[in-house]
Amino acid sequence: MPNINYDYIENYLRKLKDIKDEKLRDMNDYAEKNHVPIIERESEEFINFLISMQKPKKILELGTAIGYSSISFAKRNKSIEKIDSVELKKEMAEIARKNISDIGLEKIIEVHESDAYDFLVDLDEKYDLIFIDAAKGQYEKYFDSALKNLKEEGIIICDNVLFKGMVAEDSLVKRRKITIVKRLRKFLKDISEDDRFISSVVPIGDGILLVRRKDEED
Numbered sequence: 001m002p003n004i005n006y007d008y009i010e011n012y013l014r015k016l017k018d019i020k021d022e023k024l025r026d027m028n029d030y031a032e033k034n035h036v037p038i039i040e041r042e043s044e045e046f047i048n049f050l051i052s053m054q055k056p057k058k059i060l061e062l063g064t065a066i067g068y069s070s071i072s073f074a075k076r077n078k079s080i081e082k083i084d085s086v087e088l089k090k091e092m093a094e095i096a097r098k099n100i101s102d103i104g105l106e107k108i109i110e111v112h113e114s115d116a117y118d119f120l121v122d123l124d125e126k127y128d129l130i131f132i133d134a135a136k137g138q139y140e141k142y143f144d145s146a147l148k149n150l151k152e153e154g155i156i157i158c159d160n161v162l163f164k165g166m167v168a169e170d171s172l173v174k175r176r177k178i179t180i181v182k183r184l185r186k187f188l189k190d191i192s193e194d195d196r197f198i199s200s201v202v203p204i205g206d207g208i209l210l211v212r213r214k215d216e217e218d
């Protein structure tokens with residue numbers, strides 16, 4: 001459990017919304033057995049809710065792992081026409097591609113094997129939603145670069161921004177994670193103080209940051 005909420009709350013929320021899809025349930029079990037970090041159940045539900053409201057057509061995901069989150073988003077939201085998902089590790093990208101084709105979503109989800117930042121540098125597509133879930137120490141770099149790829153009304157969602165509570169509380173910080181924690185703290189402070197954006201940190205799962213550009217009405 002990631003130290004953000006009480007265990008009994010998380011357990012309750014997870015039981016309340018069991019994974020209905022058999023393939024996603026198998027993938028979730030695989031991730032648990034093989035220590036692959038995938039999105040927390042309550043974060044998955046929350047983001048799927050946001051997607052059902054925003055109805056994005058095009059999504060960019062940084063950090064595919066075994067394809068769990070992109071499959072969950074695409075299966076549950078018919079608005080989605082395309083997800084470009086970027087994964088650094090070859091073996092992960094291969095497992096994700098197999099999971100995606102097993103479920104018949106290969107026309108919608110494309111896995112790009114690349115470092116996320118390198119991928120962004122050359123990218124000139126525009127997206128309705130950008131989901132940042134790759135190297136936590138690089139979020140500010142990803143965010144700054146990904147802004148050019150965000151449609152005017154688009155949303156950026158970053159997962160794991162509270163990083164097992166360490167970002168909020170010094171006594172939880174493990175020494176070998178200190179650089180990541182410092183970078184995440186700086187990132188959250190910078191975004192929160194930036195007048196160009198409306199943002200919110202939601203303390204569910206491992207902490208989710210939501211950001212969108214301000215418009216004339218804000």
Ligand SMILES: C[S@@+](CC[C@H](N)C(=O)[O-])C[C@H]1O[C@@H](n2cnc3c(N)ncnc32)[C@H](O)[C@@H]1O
Pocket residue numbers: 037038039062063064065066067068069070086087088089092114115116117133134135
């Ligand atoms: C938290 S997991 C992604 C989980 C996935 N979004 C899900 O919820 O099903 C993070 C993934 O980012 C990948 N990753 C780490 N550093 C990366 C980088 N520099 N560029 C692209 N992917 C990276 C890791 O290999 C890992 O598979």
